[in-house]
Each structure stands twice: as structure tokens, then as C-alpha cells.
Amino acid sequence: MKIDFHVHTNHSFDSTIAPADLAKKAKSLGIIPSITDHYSMGAIPEMEKSKIDFIPGEELRVSTPTGKADLIGLFMNEEIPKDIDFYEALDLLKSQGAITYAPHAFDSLRSGLNDEELLKELQVIEVFNSHCFSRFDTQAEEFAKREGKLMAAGSDAHFLFEFGTTYVELELDELEPKKLLKALKTGKITGKRSPRIRRFVHRAASSLLKPFI
Ligand SMILES: [Zn+2]
Known part of the structure; x- marks a missing residue:
């Protein structure tokens, strides 16, 4: 099973991907998206209609002692309020049986969590994100290996052409949280960087828009 662990749709303020188009592409590539x-989990009902396999999730923004940071929940059933405390978000994620995942850890340019004590609380560390400068991914990978954390990767697609450029290949017969965590121990990452100009435009647009969202 191949999974791209970090994918946006037009239910994000900065993405243009229609869920139905994503579903079509996912089917043709044979890659499962984590939404x-x-x-927002607004895309989930549309994805359900498409009848393809996917992981329902959300990229949350949480408050930490050093500022706001991004945090992903996988296998979620309910949205979590924006800007709540990191530990409060963790409790809410755990109570709905979600997997906790650190997107673009250490990426100070894109609200990545960089407090190691907080990162230690999470189950999965993203060690390849198509939008990151490689130094941040390297830092995340070194941390994950040192701490014995599970590692995963995602395209962080905001445009359809980016989806599926990065994915993890897993020995998995069913899309289920416990089995997924076990399979991640031997996951094989394929990663490709987004074009530099694309990353620049996204970073600039996000930093302009984010304070107002
Ligand atoms: Zn993202």
C-alpha cells in the first residue's frame, strides 16, 4: 500500500484541489491520500462519496510555549478547535483514537514544531515533506532516529500535480491505525521536492494569509 501522508484540498485556505479530482488521481496512481x-475536515464527506481509500485527518494549529505550530491528526472523526493548547489538542486526538503526526518538524519557516520535548509526545515524525528545505527534513530524520520514532512522508500537496510525488510504501492489508503504526516500522519512503518557485510562492502566500485565517 502506498500512502501520501500530507495532502490538502480546497477546504484549505491555500489549496485549489477539488476532492473529486484528488480521488480520481489517487485511484489512477494507486496512492492513498491522507486528507x-x-x-477543517470539510472535505471528508466529499471524499467518502468518491469510494476510494483515504485517511481522514486535519492539520491543526496549536499553541505552544514558543508560539503557534502545526500538528496533524490521522484517522480523526471530529475537527479540533484552532489555536488550542498543544497538550489539550493531544488529549482530544487521543480520545478519538487518532494518530499524532508532526508535519515539517523543525521547519521554522512554516510553523513546524521545533520543541523536542513536545515532539517526543508525538507518534509519527514527518521526515520528508516536498516543500521543506532538505536541512529541516534531515533534522527531523535525525531526531526521529535518535528517539526511535516512526517516520513518514508527504507531498504537502496544495495543487493536484503535487499529489503523490512523495509517498510511503507499506506492508499493510487494511487501513487501520494500529496496523498502520506497525507497518510504518518498515515503511519505504519515496520523496520528491516541489519546484523551488512553487515552494516560494506557497510560503509567501501562506505567511501573508495565515494571520487572517
Ligand atoms: Zn500542510
């Missing part, structure tokens, strides 16, 4: 929109 991780910013502060």
Missing part, C-alpha cells in the same frame, strides 16, 4: 486540510 490534512488546515483547520
